Amino acid sequence: MPTPLRLMAVHAHPDDESSKGAATAARYAAAGVEVLVVSCTGGERGSILNPTCTFEPRDMADLAERRRTEMAGAAAALGVQHHWLGFVDSGLPEGDPLPPLPDGCFALVPLEEAAAPLVELVRQFRPHVMTTYDPSGGYPHPDHIMCHRVAFEAFHAAGDPERYAGHGEPWRPLKLYYNHDFSMRRVRTMHEALIDEGLLSPFGDWVESRAAREIPERPVTTRIRAEDFFDARDAALRAHETQIDPDGFFFAMPRELEAAVWPYEEFELAESLVPTTTPEDDLFAGIHPEDTP
Template structure:
């Protein structure tokens, strides 16, 4: 039986350790092939850990984040590759973006790059950022657009010729690192223990709650997720808000990582507890395009 394959597409280094990391570790430990695609090198990021030494400019930042990513994916037990674009940096809404950044890249060209990787790795499932969410960074939004386009283009024999044999993934998910329902549950759990939650939004604040279709139980991999996140030493403060909720409380109160099923070419029975639900592999025989009788389910706008 062919091993199941999962591709997670992220905008920056460290995203793979903060969004769906425990799920990636779980599936890899259970025998699936897991590949993280990082769209940018994070060169225009800033040092977010106050205890970390200063980094001098984009070259040093990019090199540091590449080393951190290598350590993090080793902790998770997954593979990783780069899409090859430059970080767009942090800017206020309305500020001009650098000319060479990922968010301003040609969508067709970027889609072709990712379609080529999909055709080479041949994933059954692809995950990426959602199109709104709590962190609408320009690179996250671009990763969302590119992945949604490449999901279809990779299986289209007429699209991006010369970039490998067509391969059609079967399911596309948007991952959610956190969301109001989870934050509220953790807030109430800590308040019941005499502590407060240093996250926003608080339970009485309006916020976007994604339509969750799939909750993957992976609490036993939360410690590995935390170690992977700490590998990104320039970005993650070990005493910061991410670690303010004890892992044991997270495991008890919200023991899943959560996703929205955006597209499925196999029958989908919702809610799910497995990204591979409905997929059976007996060899690399998935058609390059959906067969006429296949069920195409569009559950969220890509």
């Protein structure tokens, strides 16, 4: 039998997998690729962001249990496998000055200690491709930044037999990508399409704010057509009932309009150990599954 292709998507919290690269994950899973979503934390310190959700957690453990159930629903909607890395949500510090992060949280774990279980998982699952966030985390949440650091470390260390001894047989992933689902080009395109159709857009303030702050755009190397899997993405989003408002900005764009003006999910090729040419339309471009890294 042919060796299956394998994709590992590393995220900070449950629900991140549904807002970043979800339709791409569903597309590959439907095509027979083995897709594993990894959640670094349980989202224990998250807030209830859906105003229609009536769930009232008693404590962090109660919220973590609820989010585990939601994550299972999202994974089923996308048709992917899922693994908890087991670290504790750091929360999003607010205030000036910012308060210290809580003891024992993910963002404060020493890098090699935090990366060890992911290195072991990479060696077990043996992905050809890994995806995660860019060094900024996509936005300055300490868990997103730490997620990048841990995934970057695992991508480079998993194939080195001298590192992380006792954590499985070495396996070297071949490509590393960063998610770019909230690029300014995408947001601006969707904003202008809604205005042109005479519809309200929730993205105007976002466009103006990012332009005012002069946030640099990272390069996009890879666009995956995934409009056939927007329904799966939306079902995964809705599975996270504590986090996703079903009337919120994720659903502001009529899907037929989105498919017409922006049928893609975007990625930045950070590293490749195989020859490839950008722009790409396939995360596995240049990879032959029978090759043994």
